[in-house]
Amino acid sequence: MTHTASPDIARNARPYLYGGEEAAITSALSAGQYNHGAVTDKFEQRVAAFLGVPDVVAVSSGAAALHVGLLAAGVGPGHEVLVPSFTFCASVQAIVATGARPRFIEVNPGTGCVEPAEVLAALTPDTRVVMPVLYGGRAVDLAPARLSLDEQGVTVVEDAAQAFGSWQGERRVGTTGVVTCFSFGPIKNLTCGLGGAIVPRTPQEADTCRRLRGLGIVESSARRAEMTTYMVDGFGMRVQMSPLNAAVGLVQLDHFAEAESRRRSLWRAYATALDGIDGVALVDADVDRTVPPMCAVRVLDGCRDRVFRELRNRGIGVGVHYPPNHTQPAFSTWHRPLPATERLGREIMTLPFHQHLTPTDAQHAAAELRRALLRASR
Missing domain, CATH: 3.90.1150.10 (Aspartate Aminotransferase, domain 1)
Known part of the structure; x- marks a missing residue:
């Protein structure tokens, strides 16, 4: 008997909802905090617990996560970032947005991912960051190159947009000691509608990420509500994750x-x-x-x-x-x-x-x- 495909097969990708997302958005709407609020904080805490890391910083998109993550790693004009050409253009646009320049490198055609040897061969004195892209959700293990990277002061910032929930050895992606950036876009393994997150390496880096996502303001939104002033101590963007998106993500995480x-x-x-x-x-x-x-x-x-x-x-x-x-x-x-x-x-x-x-x-x-x-x- 000939199989008639479901209409869904005409779509390359499609969000999948579990049924509780609408009620979660309604609850978040009723709370009246749409820029950043307690639901966003809860989502950060839940993702951190899921991964087994001390902290996670939620932002408005995967591209924003890469931009913030690169800036927090000290990338700026005059620097070079190694990145595979074989990736979504958001990876490259995030580099360009910092004022740095991309240096494109090859991937293994069998996996779509970079190999340590290609990374080491492409290093120059200006290289500040290596950005492996976890194509198809597959973890990239740069352990054979890490000693050389550390000696040259090169940071690893993972583009793990497609890899939420994947494993590297016995640990989830995001728990291996590098800056890791996730996307929670419409068709990702876990969707917030739109959203992203950075896994920082230190509490200081987490603070930097939060200031960068929130217009450079030092105090949290909850703290500012109790103050008559606030401090802006550097550059920042408005790329917080809305509680509306975080509410969707919390339901998704349950499933x-x-x-x-x-x-x-x-x-x-x-x-x-x-x-x-x-x-x-x-x-x-x-x-x-x-x-x-x-x-x-x-x-x-x-x-x-x-x-x-x-x-x-x-x-x-x-x-x-x-x-x-x-x-x-x-x-x-x-x-x-x-x-x-x-x-x-x-x-x-x-x-x-x-x-x-x-x-x-x-x-x-x-x-x-x-x-x-x-x-x-x-």
Whole structure:
């Protein structure tokens, strides 16, 4: 019997709600604190407890988390930040916003992630930060490079936008002693609607992050309510997380075990269905330790664009994550040849992946991919 795919398979990604989010937003609206409030503080505390870290600083988006995290790590004009070209442009825009310059580096095409050897080979005297991007939620272990990085005073700021809940060894991403930046955007493993967070390394760094997100004001909003003045001691932005978004995140966090299980199950269903299909290679998400936000494949033999169009026409919501940044006009000043990344950019394609989908949907998408590959090869 032919399987008729659910309408959800026409979407590459989609937020998943558990049912309590609407009531949580209504309660937050009734409280009347929309900029920063007790619900945001509670969300920070709950995320910190989930990860097992002393503190978490919530902000308005994943991009804001990267910007604040870089500034808190001391990045500014004249500095260089190593970053893979193969990432969402937000990673690069956050670097540019600090006044620093990106230095693009290669990734392993099999994982989409940077390797320690590439990091060490790309270091220059101006390098201040390395920003590994945890593509597909997969942890990046830079331990073999850490001694050299520490000796040169280079900080690691993780772009873990896709990796909330994933593991590095026996510890969750965010607990390995580096500055870690998460996104809680619409289609992430845990959504706040919009939002992000930084895991700081020290109490002092946490204070810096809170001042940067809150216009440089030293005192908390609760403390200012009891004062007749306040102090601004440096640069800051207005990138706090609203209690409305934090309320959604708290409900999502209550159900995270379900998200973890269902996302791994769907990824494994794709891996089984894709096994043996010629002309396609699954990007390895290390799913036993990863909470995957996507399922990415490489379409080989130069036919990605034809396969992409064919699948879209067949109602399969494929996507491309991501076009390389070193080829973008906005970042042409920092272009350098990256042949592995350029090839990956021509091959990468993401299959429909969100919690509304079932293993049967994954089988249907894989079958359509097989047919599209056969037609493209004729």
